[in-house]
Amino acid sequence: MSRFTIIKPEESYTFADYFKLNFAPQDILACFQVLLSRRSLQFPQYTGTLDRLLDLTTRIEESLPRLSLTSEMARREFLIAPVLTDVLHYTQATLNVEYPVFVSHQLKGSLDYLLQSDGVFLVIEAKNEDLERGFVQLAIELIALDQWIESNQTLLYGAISTGNIWQFGQFDRQSRQVTQDLNLYRVPADLEDLLRILVQILNN
Template identity: 45%
Template structure:
């Protein structure tokens, strides 16, 4: 049964609002969903300044209620991705517009691209399951761009909890990690992975 109307307009946000399961929505784009423990790249570099960043997060968290998506993005997501952008010396794009078709269009919360890899991050206030659906559709859109790599990495986050996904163009599969990373506790691990993907 078709979910999407071919002549309708959908933004990436629309997929967050659909009540269908992730695998059903991805099937509309001829992709399948596989949930498993992902072996994510990690940098072997010594990363400096992470203990200060962790301390800053721990210092600010008691004083900022994380009740909105904006609060989560500004307090938890942006500092982490800004750090990754500085370490990798890559541009961090925020609210980055993408339009592939009427079914695949909208703004990406965060995008960092290196020569051979990219990471898209979708920040949500709460629902990680639907957030992952939106992230997966964003990755499908990016995979259709001319210079897209064969594997695209993404993460959906509610700020303090991050879940990774990988889109593999060849097998038309999106892999969702069954594990997750938390902030501030897993900060070093999280940044090591994000840097490892971009290296």
């Protein structure tokens, strides 16, 4: 498929615009000479003590039945932010919220969350629904980040999250391939595994 039937060179696109495109994800990524694969990714997990896990789990379990999760803002504030705050506790990472990136008129916008630790970058994209389209937006953000940062990190990591469901992805900067993890992590059921993966990525 011609890239010009998908991305019009005379038009400007933000990251969020790619969420709205109805084209196949692999065709959208092909516009940037990037391949898409889908498989189960086996992430190493942090083996240290998660001293705040019980408290975080309890707070989420208590609040979920009484939370209205009809907006992305509610999911970000009450489900995603508490997880990322605890990730900061277990790592030396810094967290940027609504981090602006401008690579070109086709690669620009704000990253919902960008975590950074010793040259390792992790992008978190929050969505109210539709993980599949959300992953396309995440992939575009990783492609942009590849050109935006100076880092020897060979794999750029990201996750798309609705707050109660998380899905990981990674971008191989050398082979220019985005891999979408087939595994889904549910909160609070898989909270410990989720935290251990996030922490280990940033501790590498």
